Amino acid sequence: MSNNLAAQDFLVQRQALDQTRFATATGDRQALQPRQVLLAVDRFAFTANNITYAIMGDALSYWAFFPAEEPWGRIPVWGFADVVASASDDIKVGERIYGFFPLSTHLVVEVGKVTAGTFTDLTPHRSDLPGAYNVYLRCSKDTSARMEDLQALLRPLFTTAFLIDDFLADAFLSDKTMFDAGQVILSSASSKTAFGTAFMLHKNRDSRADYQIIGLTSAANRAFVEGLGCYDRVVDYADLATLEQRPSAYIDMAGNGDLRSRLHHHLGDAMVYSCQVGAAHWDQAVPTKDLPGAKPTMFFAPTQLKKRSEEWGADQLQARIAAAWQVFIDDLAQGSLEVVHKSGPDAIEAVYRETLAGKAIPDKGYILSF
Numbered sequence: 001m002s003n004n005l006a007a008q009d010f011l012v013q014r015q016a017l018d019q020t021r022f023a024t025a026t027g028d029r030q031a032l033q034p035r036q037v038l039l040a041v042d043r044f045a046f047t048a049n050n051i052t053y054a055i056m057g058d059a060l061s062y063w064a065f066f067p068a069e070e071p072w073g074r075i076p077v078w079g080f081a082d083v084v085a086s087a088s089d090d091i092k093v094g095e096r097i098y099g100f101f102p103l104s105t106h107l108v109v110e111v112g113k114v115t116a117g118t119f120t121d122l123t124p125h126r127s128d129l130p131g132a133y134n135v136y137l138r139c140s141k142d143t144s145a146r147m148e149d150l151q152a153l154l155r156p157l158f159t160t161a162f163l164i165d166d167f168l169a170d171a172f173l174s175d176k177t178m179f180d181a182g183q184v185i186l187s188s189a190s191s192k193t194a195f196g197t198a199f200m201l202h203k204n205r206d207s208r209a210d211y212q213i214i215g216l217t218s219a220a221n222r223a224f225v226e227g228l229g230c231y232d233r234v235v236d237y238a239d240l241a242t243l244e245q246r247p248s249a250y251i252d253m254a255g256n257g258d259l260r261s262r263l264h265h266h267l268g269d270a271m272v273y274s275c276q277v278g279a280a281h282w283d284q285a286v287p288t289k290d291l292p293g294a295k296p297t298m299f300f301a302p303t304q305l306k307k308r309s310e311e312w313g314a315d316q317l318q319a320r321i322a323a324a325w326q327v328f329i330d331d332l333a334q335g336s337l338e339v340v341h342k343s344g345p346d347a348i349e350a351v352y353r354e355t356l357a358g359k360a361i362p363d364k365g366y367i368l369s370f
Contacts, residue, residue: 008080008344008370010103010348011072014063014201016309017054017356021072022345025104032087032108035122039107043341043369044079045152046351048191048360050103055255061129066102070253074102079367080148081107090114091138098151099136103348109136130302149339150329153170153365154192158328161196162306162321164251165204172235172249172273173208182211182272183245185263188233189215189225193277197251198230198322199332214243216259224362228336235320238268249273252296264291275299301323336363 006024013019032038054075066074083095088111101107112122116141121134139148168184168297184201186194194215201213215231225234235242240262248267252260264271271293308317342351351366360366 007106008104008345009068009074010345010352011068012054012075012352013071014054014057014073015071017051018353020349020352022349023072025106027133032085033110034087035111036087037083037091037109037111038082039081039101039109040087040368041079041081041101041105041107043148043152043367044077044103045149046077046348046355046366046368047153048188048355048358049157049193050075050077051355052255059298064129064315065100065126065133066104066107067125074104076100076133077103079152083304091119096139097136098139098148100133105262130306132302132305146339149341149365149367150337152367153337154196155325157193158196158325159305159321160193160277160301161200161302162324163308164193164197164299165200166308167299167304168201168249168273169204169208175209175210182209182248183214183244184211184251185214185216185243186231186251186253187216187256187259189217189231190221192365194251194253195225195228195230195332195336196328198228199328202230203324203327216254218238221362227304228332230332243267245270248274250275251299252276261291263331264293264296268292277301287361337365338363339367340364341367341369345370 009023009025011021011023053062054073057073062076063073064270065076068074078099081097081099081101081102083091083093083097086093091111091114108123110122110123112120117138119138120131121136126134144319175310186198188194189198198213198215201211205211213230215225215234216237217225217234219236219238222234222236225231237259243263243266245267248270250260250263250271250273252275260274260276265276269292274294275298276296277299305317312320342348348368348370352370354360
């Protein structure tokens, strides 16, 4: 190995997420096969989104990206790595890479399609998984650490937010008869995916129907959410009865079955669309059946990503996301988030448990390293 850090995995029990352990990894010590590259994970973000990956690990195949011996799993994270060994003619030792990694010190990938700015991992067990997660960015060496932090923390979540906004515009918001004087309601309004979605809904509203953007949050997070400036109204979870009963779309970032039930029963047939994106309240993620209004569905970002890639072309889609991302960073993200760096196994486990318990502070973002 080219660095001094022993290869490690942070493992969680797939059916008991509060059970964890660190393990010595062995796969990276094997000789690389042709086209394989060994990546040393340098830094990565950890947010409630990573808890969603674990909760939905079986249903949406997140555990399949980076397999571990049963009953354990490796949670995916977004971050940066350096190439420390290469059997590829295209990817050289020393390159900086951004993308989807396991919560581990190292990852071996098999280099497929290569462009000036990206390459695709062709590792066989990933071939049937959503392709968006298998593309890695080749990064410039002069990127600032601050921008790397914001990219790791927010870019994957903002991409999901962009796709939620695009889906609503495509399927609902263009139909003014459905959303005339309507409302889009987001739970866990302080979460990064939620306020990214609210930002996009706010930014694009002038060209669409006249809808309100409503954020649901706790009393403790209310001031932060109101300060973001992208919600028209912020409502405490205890005050759902104050919501007007008019055509509504519910974007559920919390995954709280009780909250979903209360909101559906309050709005009744006025609930014209209801989807779950995240699962911040993982311990209350109880399915709810026979609710009034629209049947709740799961929003899976790669499905909308694939649809738009086919309709617009992959390059045009990425260009649109990149343009929106730059506006988001300039207008909102830079001033709304304090980046907190922590390193070492004890810090990783502490942040994991804090996030699992739903105790993460909304205006802080964790960047971790082994």
